[in-house]
Amino acid sequence: MNNHTTLADTPSSDAPALTPAFSPLYQQIKGLILQSLQSGEWKPGESIPSEMELAARFRVSQGTVRKAIDELASDNLLVRRQGKGTFVATHAEQHVQYRFLKLVPDQGDLNTEGPAQREIVDCKRLRASAEIARALALRAGDAVLQVRRVLSFAGVPTILEDLWLPGGPFKGLTAERLTAYHGPMYALFETEFGVRMVRAEEKIRAVLPDESQSQLLQVPPSTPLLSVERIAYTYNNTPMELRRGFYRTDSHHYHNALS
């Protein structure tokens, strides 16, 4: 039962022996739970087995399962609810919608403004440029989906987004389905394509809009915009979306907490 050293622990060989490769039990359990999440054994929004059940299944103590779940919860992959169970995190029906959108109104919050109006400007298939391919870990020339949309708050067009998705996982995505779906786009990706965005990285710059951008956002071409380039990842650090957002910041700002 104290078998801390499962696989991957080669005590001595002619390997460089740089990484001792010691991995605590709870990390291994974490990996096993992750596999189950990835394989779809438990779907977004559903509850996973209780700590006791998992402890029995993996032949470890409840405390070890607990620590594994703790980490997955702090990674926002699971959500604990006392008295009810532990649930697979989802972008849908999450009390905090728009988990990855950090643009907020200067006064009030997103709820004050009511829901955003969304308009799909464009949605087409094309072949990945070298740049897009690199970002999505594809080969240049692979099929990708390109979407352009505008988000408006209180009737004011505020966000213009271009996004690129790998053609394979998102086969069948059309402008119609995007338009028909009400709710966060990442929720649609979950339910319709089984793609769960788990984390993302953003690179932010200040830019001036080109002609089409200034038209769609209804601002003069001299209006500086926030350029937000995001790469969103599923499990295994697999990039699944490249998104270039252009935010008007005349009555909104990008909010970030540092600690």
Added chain:
Amino acid sequence: MNNHTTLADTPSSDAPALTPAFSPLYQQIKGLILQSLQSGEWKPGESIPSEMELAARFRVSQGTVRKAIDELASDNLLVRRQGKGTFVATHAEQHVQYRFLKLVPDQGDLNTEGPAQREIVDCKRLRASAEIARALALRAGDAVLQVRRVLSFAGVPTILEDLWLPGGPFKGLTAERLTAYHGPMYALFETEFGVRMVRAEEKIRAVLPDESQSQLLQVPPSTPLLSVERIAYTYNNTPMELRRGFYRTDSHHYHNALS
């Protein structure tokens, strides 16, 4: 020993009874440790007593102290080092310098570029405007220190910052001391004024520079800049600094990880 309900637990009264005010033991321990940090019993960079010692001092088990320290570590107030001890976090001699600066070069990292060159452009005392006072939780007219400085990377002026500090805690801060000190500004605040910045919030916008800004950053007035307004807090959520940064993003970007 099982006295979970210390103070603040009024089981029944004519109070609204909205918050049951149940606070687990480890939270109370966390509060006690926080008090010791705040009072300066353990100074930045020093080690705090071992878990066993703290457990004895507070009359709880090691596991309870452990959980309290865990939270303080994940809040970046403490740093654990296996085999050595637990240390009070500091902005100085931290392997990651510039903990709150999220501007990074498009290629490489801050180490590639070497250290930033710093120039204090201005440093003067004045009376707080209503706006500054509100941000720093002061009264309008209270004494504040205003500093303007420029950071250059590889000889290129990249960051222009205006910052405002409450006059009381920072009595004695001068341009000379700022210039003489080598290391992060927040490290100087720690060692010279006993002010430890613990967290911060930033509001980011895209703006065009005014004349003085474009001159100091050596860019044409039509160059969009990232405007980063930061309020930094010490313990108890006390704001201790308002900082308005203007970042050139032609060869750098603001990096943010979402999860």
Added chain:
DNA sequence: CAGTGGTCTAGACCACACT
């Protein structure tokens, strides 16, 4: 009431750093 996650304890042992 039973079932879930949440807290607390006590003890054993492991990995790491210093001496």
Added chain:
DNA sequence: GTGTGGTCTAGACCACTGC
């Protein structure tokens, strides 16, 4: 070796949810 944090266990009890 000694002392530190890190892991793992087993068991008891508390708080919350829903039947």
